Structures are given as structure tokens and as C-alpha cells.
Amino acid sequence: MELLEGEREEIIKQVGEVMEKYQSDREKLLPVLQEVQGRLGYLPLLAMEKVAEAMDIPTVDVYGMTTFYNQFRLNPPGEHEIKVCMGTACYMVGGQIAMDSFERRLEINEGETTADRKYSLERVACVGCCTLAPVVVVNEMVEGHVTPTRVDGLLLSLDGEQKEGAAEAGTADEPSSDEQPVEAEGKHDREGEQSK
Amino acid sequence: MSANSTEKLYEKLKMQAEEKYGPLEEKTVIWVGTATCGKAAGAIDVREAFKKEIANRGLNAEVLEVGCMGHCYAEPLIVISKPGFPPLSYGYVDDGLVKLLVDNYLENDDPCFEYALVALEPNDYFPTFSDFPRGVYENKTILGLCGFIDPEEIDAYIAEGGYSALSAVLNQEPDQVLDEIKKSNLRGRGGAGFPAWRKWGQVKENPEQEKYIICNADEGDPGAFMDRSILESNPHQVIEGMIICAYVVGSDTGYFYIRSEYPQAVRRINTALKQAREKGLLGDSILGRDFNFDIDIFQGSGAFVCGESSALIRSMEGKMGMPRERPPRLVESGFRGKPTIVNNVKTFCYVPPIINNGAEWFTSIGTAESPGTAVFALVGKINHSGIVEVPMGTTLNQLIYDVGEGLPGDKQFKAVQIGGPSGGCLPESSLDLPIDYDSLQEAGAIMGSGGLVVLDEDDCMVAIAHFFLEFTQKESCGKCTFCRLGTKHMLDILDKITTGQEDDLAKLDILQELCEDVIAGSLCNLGGTAPNPILTTLRYFRDEYEAHITEKRCPALMCKELIAYYIEPKKCSKLCNACVGSCPTEAIYTRDDGLKAIDQEKCVKCDNCMKACPPEYLAVIKLSPPSLVEERERK
Numbered sequence: 001m002e003l004l005e006g007e008r009e010e011i012i013k014q015v016g017e018v019m020e021k022y023q024s025d026r027e028k029l030l031p032v033l034q035e036v037q038g039r040l041g042y043l044p045l046l047a048m049e050k051v052a053e054a055m056d057i058p059t060v061d062v063y064g065m066t067t068f069y070n071q072f073r074l075n076p077p078g079e080h081e082i083k084v085c086m087g088t089a090c091y092m093v094g095g096q097i098a099m100d101s102f103e104r105r106l107e108i109n110e111g112e113t114t115a116d117r118k119y120s121l122e123r124v125a126c127v128g129c130c131t132l133a134p135v136v137v138v139n140e141m142v143e144g145h146v147t148p149t150r151v152d153g154l155l156l157s158l159d160g161e162q163k164e165g166a167a168e169a170g171t172a173d174e175p176s177s178d179e180q181p182v183e184a185e186g187k188h189d190r191e192g193e194q195s196k
Numbered sequence: 197m198s199a200n201s202t203e204k205l206y207e208k209l210k211m212q213a214e215e216k217y218g219p220l221e222e223k224t225v226i227w228v229g230t231a232t233c234g235k236a237a238g239a240i241d242v243r244e245a246f247k248k249e250i251a252n253r254g255l256n257a258e259v260l261e262v263g264c265m266g267h268c269y270a271e272p273l274i275v276i277s278k279p280g281f282p283p284l285s286y287g288y289v290d291d292g293l294v295k296l297l298v299d300n301y302l303e304n305d306d307p308c309f310e311y312a313l314v315a316l317e318p319n320d321y322f323p324t325f326s327d328f329p330r331g332v333y334e335n336k337t338i339l340g341l342c343g344f345i346d347p348e349e350i351d352a353y354i355a356e357g358g359y360s361a362l363s364a365v366l367n368q369e370p371d372q373v374l375d376e377i378k379k380s381n382l383r384g385r386g387g388a389g390f391p392a393w394r395k396w397g398q399v400k401e402n403p404e405q406e407k408y409i410i411c412n413a414d415e416g417d418p419g420a421f422m423d424r425s426i427l428e429s430n431p432h433q434v435i436e437g438m439i440i441c442a443y444v445v446g447s448d449t450g451y452f453y454i455r456s457e458y459p460q461a462v463r464r465i466n467t468a469l470k471q472a473r474e475k476g477l478l479g480d481s482i483l484g485r486d487f488n489f490d491i492d493i494f495q496g497s498g499a500f501v502c503g504e505s506s507a508l509i510r511s512m513e514g515k516m517g518m519p520r521e522r523p524p525r526l527v528e529s530g531f532r533g534k535p536t537i538v539n540n541v542k543t544f545c546y547v548p549p550i551i552n553n554g555a556e557w558f559t560s561i562g563t564a565e566s567p568g569t570a571v572f573a574l575v576g577k578i579n580h581s582g583i584v585e586v587p588m589g590t591t592l593n594q595l596i597y598d599v600g601e602g603l604p605g606d607k608q609f610k611a612v613q614i615g616g617p618s619g620g621c622l623p624e625s626s627l628d629l630p631i632d633y634d635s636l637q638e639a640g641a642i643m644g645s646g647g648l649v650v651l652d653e654d655d656c657m658v659a660i661a662h663f664f665l666e667f668t669q670k671e672s673c674g675k676c677t678f679c680r681l682g683t684k685h686m687l688d689i690l691d692k693i694t695t696g697q698e699d700d701l702a703k704l705d706i707l708q709e710l711c712e713d714v715i716a717g718s719l720c721n722l723g724g725t726a727p728n729p730i731l732t733t734l735r736y737f738r739d740e741y742e743a744h745i746t747e748k749r750c751p752a753l754m755c756k757e758l759i760a761y762y763i764e765p766k767k768c769s770k771l772c773n774a775c776v777g778s779c780p781t782e783a784i785y786t787r788d789d790g791l792k793a794i795d796q797e798k799c800v801k802c803d804n805c806m807k808a809c810p811p812e813y814l815a816v817i818k819l820s821p822p823s824l825v826e827e828r829e830r831k
Contacts (some may be wrong), residue, residue, distance in 0.1 A: 130575035131269050149778055
């Protein structure tokens with residue numbers, strides 16, 4: 001993913017601070033990466049390069065660590081982070097169905113972020129709320145018993161928040177105009193079926 | 197310093213703690229369970245609602261946060277203890293119930309028995325835990341305080357006798373303590389069941405000065421959360437166990453290896469460590485003795501294989517968590533090449549009660565080979581899911597039908613999956629098996645970390661095997677060829693079977709063979725146990741595999757590619773449009789005769805229409821194989 005303006009400087013600054021704190025100790029590579037991700041939200045390639053440089057190790061060693069451990073993400077998180085639980089209990093009662101619905105609605109695959117960086121979608125193993133299965137964690141809030149219609153509702157309410165925010169800032173609300181043609185198209189299809 | 201002064205120091209701590217927690221009994225106290233599961237169900241709102249009502253009405257009552265009582269099915273769960281009444285627990289609490297309880301119970305004296313779940317003390321009005329089947333079987337040796345004390349307050353633990361085992365141990369020789377642990381025959385609770393005393397003894401004998409103690413809280417099994425629950429509900433018991441272990445083997449540094457996915461557990465352990473240091477129970481000269489020990493936290497980064505102790509140590513050293521060949525064993529050369537003990541959270545938890553009550557007490561619980569209790573996360577198709585602690589040797593039948601109160605609805609029991617991705621699926625015929633390390637292994641499952649998932653007739657065994665294999669395949673570290681590539685091949689075969697692309701029954705034999713090869717060709721237990729879900733399902737549910745292959749039929753109606761949704765014209769009502777609105781892809785249309793039908797091309801099989809169809813019609817059904825739809829439409 002392309003870096004946005006000003007991100008480059010921010011990454012260099014944050015990595016520098018973390019490396020100073022841990023004194024570039026090789027044994028502390030995992031905590032270092034955790035803290036960098038904690039500050040930036042993800043681990044951009046540039047950050048990995050800077051960490052490797054400071055520790056005087058090949059960048060591929062750092063890349064190996066970030067791809068080995070599930071905790072690290074290489075894509076920036078969306079404004080709204082959606083995590084679909086795929087623990088055993090959730091899987092059994094339709095976790096995959098919830099995941100499919102999000103993928104369909106957001107038009108991204110699991111592990112990706114929408115191009116406008118509004119939503120990111122991840123799968124997680126057991127959040128320990130098996131009695132509420134299937135579970136989805138939206139911005140740290142646990143939502144239980146998630147069906148496809150609930151997915152629609154969740155996304156609508158998140159869009160709504162966004163619209164309110166946009167209205168306050170005095171800008172036009174783009175998302176709603178995007179939504180409408182899809183709706184209309186769908187209805188059209190159904191009428192078509194009926195006449196058959 | 198003399199033994200006497202250690203005791204005195206402890207007595208002083210205990211008196212202070214009791215002073216703080218004694219007077220509470222004269223006042224109404226509301227305990228709200230706020231472990232992760234409670235929070236997810238809305239415990240924070242409940243806590244705030246109580247606080248608000250109490251403040252508004254100026255009542256003399258206090259709201260306290262506790263951990264998890266293990267009755268997850270009834271979250272959010274609270275306990276109200278009012279002077280003159282037995283402490284009562286209420287489940288499924290929401291704003292309405294909060295108001296009702298404040299109105300009737302806190303302000304007046306009506307305990308609203310109709311909403312109470314259970315009383316915590318014997319009384320003349322309401323049944324207690326021991327009056328229910330679950331209470332008959334449960335024996336809470338390590339979960340006893342979970343959910344009943346404030347996990348963020350060390351005094352709450354000390355007031356209940358916490359750290360008394362440590363105080364007693366410091367007056368004994370390490371050998372004496374080790375002997376007690378040996379007599380108790382405490383086996384490691386991480387899954388393999390290796391005797392704890394043997395590890396402890398070997399590290400103790402090692403002349404090396406630097407020794408490490410690591411608490412393995414890298415609970416990666418999807419569907420198990422016992423360790424998290426303990427860390428969040430009663431962190432001090434684990435810490436006390438670790439300090440005792442350190443005293444026995446002569447170590448001065450310990451680590452908690454906790455998954456970073458458990459932020460609340462990390463926070464609570466941090467608080468607990470800080471408080472223990474302030475009380476002189478950690479750090480330099482513990483309880484006035486010439487014994488120094490401190491504990492640090494290391495946050496794991498989410499790799500299932502890091503639950504394997506040599507991989508865990510490598511990841512602590514800042515490397516990729518890949519297991520290494522042994523010998524040398526970790527007790528000789530572990531973290532930083534020094535002798536290291538890695539024990540599970542629960543293993544350390546058992547130490548204080550064993551010291552307090554003696555080894556004989558411990559061996560009197562459970563079976564001869566596996567003494568003590570087993571902790572399970574009981575989930576899936578079961579009425580009373582939650583965390584339960586039963587003596588070893590309890591049968592699966594008792595656990596599922598008595599402790600868990602059976603399956604919901606009139607669904608038929610199919611299998612129970614024990615031990616997570618490394619475990620196996622056992623059929624109904626195995627329900628009389630006693631739960632202990634050896635019996636489960638014989639049946640093809642393992643004790644594992646203690647995840648126990650109940651499956652009913654709606655669950656496809658091939659899909660379950662696929663699910664677990666997908667997990668282990670992803671988590672394989674890639675070191676051993678068989679684990680890396682063998683699991684991939686197996687997954688490919690299962691992929692084809694579950695999507696109806698496999699026509700050759702002989703593939704099942706190849707699958708079986710691959711399973712055996714992966715077990716033989718893998719260094720660590722991840723590869724060594726990854727085929728278990730497949731081996732057991734092949735052994736007990738081969739007919740389901742065959743139905744997928746020969747008939748392209750999923751008997752449990754679960755595999756998406758092998759089912760189709762269909763609206764039965766006979767049952768559908770012309771006037772109802774519930775399914776049309778619920779369909780996310782507009783696949784449902786109205787036929788010329790007014791009935792509804794599904795456009796199979798557009799259907800994404802999301803199950804929504806089936807849920808939306810009102811119970812008086814129940815017109816939406818699933819058919820497998822999908823070709824049945826055409827047959828029916830032709831009629």
C-alpha cells in the first residue's frame with residue numbers, strides 16, 4: 001500500500017524512538033516490533049527496514065518475524081477494524097458466513113483494508129466469547145450472534161457515524177449515493193424474475 | 197532471618213488484608229463478573245447501571261469487580277450479598293433487571309428469587325451449587341476463588357488465605373517441598389502430562405547459577421480460554437505457585453509468556469506483580485528471607501507453535517518460534533542456554549493448594565495415574581457452556597449431560613471434540629470414557645489444554661476435520677517437511693471432498709497414510725498431533741466421508757458447496773415476504789402464483805431466509821446434494 005503524505009517522516013520518527021528505548025538489543029526484536037506496531041497501527045516496509053538497520057541485521061530477518069507471527073499486520077488498519085472470530089464454536093455456527101458477508105459487502109478479502117482505509121477485515125482465533133457465537137469484534141466492541149443481516153446493520157451504523165462526522169465537518173456524504181444504485185439494480189432484477 | 201519472623205510478616209499482611217475485607221460483610225456488596233466474556237456480554241453496562249442507581253438513591257452498597265465464575269452461559273453474571281440474606285447469584289442481567297433488583301432487593305427486602313440462579317451459601321430458601329448436578333461433580337480446587345475475589349486487589353487474595361503456602365514453604369527445606377510435590381504426582385496441565393516434580397528436580401540439581409522459570413500462558417487453541425480466565429480472575433495464585441517453584445529450584449528470574457491477544461490478562465498480571473512487590477512477596481528478600489525472585493511479562497505474538505516450550509523460548513530470544521530437537525532438554529539448556537522450567541498456568545495454580553492441604557489430599561482426588569482435577573472450557577452445542585473443573589476420571593457422559601446439562605433443542609449428540617487442533621473427535625460410543633491422560637490417548641484424542649466442543653447432528657465431521665487441519669496447516673512453522681507439505685496435501689484432499697470435487701474413494705486411504713507419515717516425520721507435537729482430528733473422524737465417521745465422495749451429499753447439511761436452499765411450495769405462505777427482505781443478494785423472488793422461490797445462481801447460502809421464515813411455516817429447507825432442487829422443481 002502506498003504511503004500517504006507525511007507518513008514517511010512519522011514512521012522514521014517513531015521507529016527511532018522505539019529503538020532508543022530498547023537500545024537496539026537483538027533479543028528484544030519481538031517487543032520492539034510490538035511497540036512499533038502499537039504506535040503506527042501496522043508494520044510498513046520502511047519501518048522494518050529501519051528496525052533492521054538499527055539492529056544491524058538483514059531486513060529479511062525482520063520480515064521473517066513479522067510474517068511468522070499472526071499479531072503483525074503489513075497493511076494499515078482501517079478506521080474501523082473488523083475482526084471475525086474463527087474459533088471452533090464460532091466456526092460451527094456460521095463464522096464463515098459472517099466473514100463471507102463482510103467480504104461481499106466491503107469487496108475485500110480477509111486480511112485486507114478497503115482502498116479508502118475505512119474498513120479492515122481480519123480473522124482471529126477465539127476471543128473467548130463462545131456462548132455468543134458467531135462473534136465479530138468491531139472496534140474492540142464484541143457483537144454476538146452475527147448473521148448476514150446483522151452485518152448489513154453493523155456496516156450501516158458505521159457508515160452512519162461516518163456520515164454524521166462528515167455532515168459536522170460540512171462535507172457532502174458520498175457513501176449514500178454509492179449505495180443507492182446497488183439497491184435499485186437489485187430491485188430491478190427481482191422485477192425481471194417476476195415477469196419471467 | 198529466622199523462620200519465626202517470616203510467619204510474623206505474613207500474619208501482619210493477613211491482618212491488614214482482613215481488616216480491609218472484613219467490614220464488607222456488614223454492607224450490601226454487588227460483585228460483577230468482568231472477565232473478557234462478561235464484558236462482551238455487557239457486564240460494564242451492568243456495573244455502571246448499579247453504580248448509578250446506588251448513587252441516585254443514596255444506598256449503602258458497594259459494587260465490586262470480580263473475575264469469571266465459569267458460568268459463561270448466563271453472562272452477565274452478578275452476585276448480591278446483603279446482610280441477613282444468603283449471597284445470591286443472578287444471571288442474564290440487563291438494565292431492566294438491575295432496576296428491578298435495586299427496587300425490590302436493595303431498597304426493600306425481596307430478593308427476587310425468580311431471577312436468582314443459585315445461592316452461594318446453604319440456606320432455607322434457595323438451592324446452592326451442590327443442589328445442582330454440576331455442583332455434585334465439580335470440585336473447584338484451583339478455580340475456587342475465581343469470580344469471588346477482586347483480581348486487582350492483592351488483599352482480597354491474602355484475606356482468603358493467599359500466600360500462606362509461600363509462607364509455609366519458606367520455613368521448609370526446598371527438598372522437603374519437592375518431596376511433597378513428588379508425592380502429589382502433579383502432572384503438567386499443558387496437555388502432555390509430564391510429571392512436574394521431575395522437571396523441578398532436574399533443574400534444582402543443576403549446579404548452574406542462572407535458572408529461569410517460565411509460565412506458559414500462550415493459550416492458542418481456538419476454543420479454549422481456561423488460562424485466560426484464571427489469569428484474569430485470580431492472578432495471584434499463579435504467581436504464588438511460581439514463587440514456590442523458584443524457591444525449590446533456586447531461581448531468581450521468572451517470566452509470564454502471555455498472548456498479546458489477551459490484553460486484559462496482561463493488565464491484571466501487571467497489576468498483580470506490582471502489588472506483590474509492594475507487599476514484599478516478590479523482589480529482594482521475600483518475606484524477610486534470603487531469597488530473591490522477580491517476574492517479568494513477555495507478550496507472545498500469536499503463533500500456535502509457540503505453545504511448544506522450545507519454540508516459546510526461541511521466540512523469547514527474539515527469533516522465529518521454531519521448535520528444536522532435544523536433547524539437550526530445556527531443563528539443561530533452555531532460555532539463554534540456562535536450565536529452564538516451562539510449566540502451564542494451571543500447573544503452577546495447583547501448587548499452593550497442594551502445599552496447604554498436603555499431597556495426600558491431592559491424590560485423593562481423581563485417579564491413581566492422573567490425580568487432581570481437570571479444567572475444561574465446555575463449548576459448542578451444549579446448554580450450560582462455561583469453565584468447569586471436575587476430578588480426573590469423571591466420564592464424558594457426566595461432563596456433557598450432568599455438568600453441561602445436555603444439548604439444546606432435541607438435537608442428537610454426534611461427537612465431542614477434545615483437545616483442540618491436536619485432539620480428536622470421539623463418538624457417542626466413547627462417552628463412558630473416564631477423562632484422564634491415558635484413556636483419552638487410547639481413544640485417539642488427547643487431554644490437550646482442555647478445550648471441549650460438543651457437536652450435534654448439524655455438524656459435519658469432514659468440515660470439522662477440515663477446520664482444524666486448516667488451522668494447524670497455517671500454524672505449522674515450516675521446519676519439518678512432513679508437517680509443512682504433508683498437511684498441505686491433506687488439506688487439498690479435504691478441500692476437494694468438502695466441495696464435492698473428489699470422486700475417488702481411494703483418496704481416503706492416501707489421507708490415512710499421510711496422517712501416519714506426518715506423525716512420524718514431525719519433530720514437535722504440532723505435527724505429531726495435527727492429524728488427530730482426521731484420524732479420529734476417519735475412524736469413527738468414515739460413512740460421512742464416503743457420502744461426500746460418492747453421493748456428493750453432506751449428511752449434516754453443512755458443507756456449502758454440497759447443499760442448496762429450497763422453499764417448499766406446500767408450506768410457503770403467499771402473504772408473507774419475510775425471506776425476501778432478509779436475502780442479502782436478492783436471490784429470492786415471488787413466483788407467478790405468489791409463492792416464493794430461490795434463484796440458485798444468486799444464492800450465497802447464508803442461512804438468512806431459513807432464520808427469517810416464521811416458525812408457523814418453516815418453509816425453507818436445506819437439500820443435499822443440490823441436484824435435489826431440480827428434481828423437486830420438476831415435480
